[in-house]
Amino acid sequence: MINKLKITFLLGIFMMIFSSNMNAQLKPGELVDGIAAVIGDEIVLESDVNEQMNYAKQQGASETDKCDFLENLISNKLLVYEAKKDTLIENRSAAIKEQANAKYRQLLSQFPDEKTMLAAYKFRNAYEMKNAIEKIDVDQYYGQAKYQRVTEKADVTPNEVTDFYNLYKMQLPEVKDEISLAQIMIYPKLTDAHKDDLIKRLNKIKQDIAAGETFESQARIYSEDEGSAANGGLYKNIFKGQMVKPFEAAALNLQENEISEPIESEFGYHIIQLIRKSGKVYDARHILLKATPTDDEMKTAKAKLDSIKNLVLDGKITFKDAAFKFSDDKKTKFNAGIISGADGSDKIERESIPGSITYELAGLNKGDITSAFEDEDNKRKVVKIIKLEDVIPAHQITLETDYNRIKQMALNKKRNEMIEKFVNSKLPTTFISIDGRYDNCKFKANWKKESIKK
Numbered sequence: 001m002i003n004k005l006k007i008t009f010l011l012g013i014f015m016m017i018f019s020s021n022m023n024a025q026l027k028p029g030e031l032v033d034g035i036a037a038v039i040g041d042e043i044v045l046e047s048d049v050n051e052q053m054n055y056a057k058q059q060g061a062s063e064t065d066k067c068d069f070l071e072n073l074i075s076n077k078l079l080v081y082e083a084k085k086d087t088l089i090e091n092r093s094a095a096i097k098e099q100a101n102a103k104y105r106q107l108l109s110q111f112p113d114e115k116t117m118l119a120a121y122k123f124r125n126a127y128e129m130k131n132a133i134e135k136i137d138v139d140q141y142y143g144q145a146k147y148q149r150v151t152e153k154a155d156v157t158p159n160e161v162t163d164f165y166n167l168y169k170m171q172l173p174e175v176k177d178e179i180s181l182a183q184i185m186i187y188p189k190l191t192d193a194h195k196d197d198l199i200k201r202l203n204k205i206k207q208d209i210a211a212g213e214t215f216e217s218q219a220r221i222y223s224e225d226e227g228s229a230a231n232g233g234l235y236k237n238i239f240k241g242q243m244v245k246p247f248e249a250a251a252l253n254l255q256e257n258e259i260s261e262p263i264e265s266e267f268g269y270h271i272i273q274l275i276r277k278s279g280k281v282y283d284a285r286h287i288l289l290k291a292t293p294t295d296d297e298m299k300t301a302k303a304k305l306d307s308i309k310n311l312v313l314d315g316k317i318t319f320k321d322a323a324f325k326f327s328d329d330k331k332t333k334f335n336a337g338i339i340s341g342a343d344g345s346d347k348i349e350r351e352s353i354p355g356s357i358t359y360e361l362a363g364l365n366k367g368d369i370t371s372a373f374e375d376e377d378n379k380r381k382v383v384k385i386i387k388l389e390d391v392i393p394a395h396q397i398t399l400e401t402d403y404n405r406i407k408q409m410a411l412n413k414k415r416n417e418m419i420e421k422f423v424n425s426k427l428p429t430t431f432i433s434i435d436g437r438y439d440n441c442k443f444k445a446n447w448k449k450e451s452i453k454k
Contacts, residue, residue, distance in 0.1 A: 239281055
């Protein structure tokens with residue numbers, strides 16, 4: 001929970017990927033699983049192909065050619081294979097393993113016990129499930145790292161953007177109703193009495209540990225960090241720079257097995273025990289008491305934001321300057337409070353706005369600002385005001401209205417071409433074997449290394 005590399009995992013997608021129990025309901029002669037392709041020392045399983053196809057169908061894909069899915073997986077695996085040989089790409093195997101363990105613990109916190117969770121995801125044991133999570137994370141990390149290395153110099157000129165638009169404009173989709181939003185978000189301040197209470201509780205826990213209780217048992221009982229409490233507060237193989245600064249500063253100033261005084265971070269109050277330190281890597285346990293604001297503290301925060309709103313409406317400060325001065329949201333405060341959409345632009349599809357935000361925006365016109373309201377950010381209670389910066393009705397994409405969007409499409413196309421060129425350059429020197437079940441596939445790349453007739 002306190003990891004900057006946020007331990008986030010889309011539960012729905014995870015359920016989809018591992019929902020097929022390969023040992024259940026098999027018909028006579030049906031394949032349990034098998035190797036669909038080998039690329040270097042990377043493997044694509046038959047189940048990987050099936051899972052990708054099932055997910056695409058669930059997302060509404062009209063065409064699901066198994067050959068296409070296999071080719072995409074092979075291409076990704078080749079990037080992973082090349083990334084692991086690239087000395088300029090950091091080997092993060094240890095950190096990824098711990099991240100997988102943390103994701104496992106986070107998922108476990110949503111079930112009454114481990115047996116129930118394993119049954120829900122159709123895994124035989126914890127090792128199998130953790131290994132599956134780790135496999136996905138490894139492929140994602142190395143695949144993305146190599147993609148970025150290959151495409152880091154990609155760029156498009158205005159002429160290339162225009163050419164792209166003229167070539168593909170009849171195929172470009174209609175833009176749905178969009179809006180542009182800016183926000184000011186603050187974390188409610190805890191009263192001194194509330195802070196003192198949290199510190200006293202941690203000091204009492206620390207005294208109990210000194211009197212004979214183990215840090216591990218106390219973390220399981222009291223810690224409010226869903227990512228580590230079930231594991232006795234333990235985080236292993238933490239790289240310097242991975243945790244928030246107050247946590248890391250306190251941990252690295254300890255001797256092994258020493259316990260810190262209560263320290264404050266953006267997530268609440270902690271006591272930390274350093275377990276091991278070796279070079280740039282360390283293990284630590286912690287007990288977290290979250291800084292969850294009371295109703296009165298929430299009301300105070302709302303009153304502050306409503307007063308800031310009034311300053312903006314009275315022309316005494318611009319929303320942009322108010323966001324920079326008052327907002328606690330580091331993602332938006334330096335950008336006039338603008339909330340980025342899924343594609344990185346300042347436009348967001350109206351239908352993708354969370355219901356809680358849609359409710360607050362109801363009846364507002366361009367330029368209006370909501371009253372202060374409660375929301376949640378990274379599982380923390382926050383208070384926000386949101387300005388409706390712009391309203392963009394549904395329309396067909398044009399250079400005049402959507403230049404930046406078209407530029408991004410053209411850039412993505414160029415990046416994909418660079419990846420395709422890179423992959424093709426590696427085919428002659430990479431061991432590739434594709435199962436005979438796919439002999440009839442007509443791949444875009446020459447994966448089968450068939451001789452080309454002149």
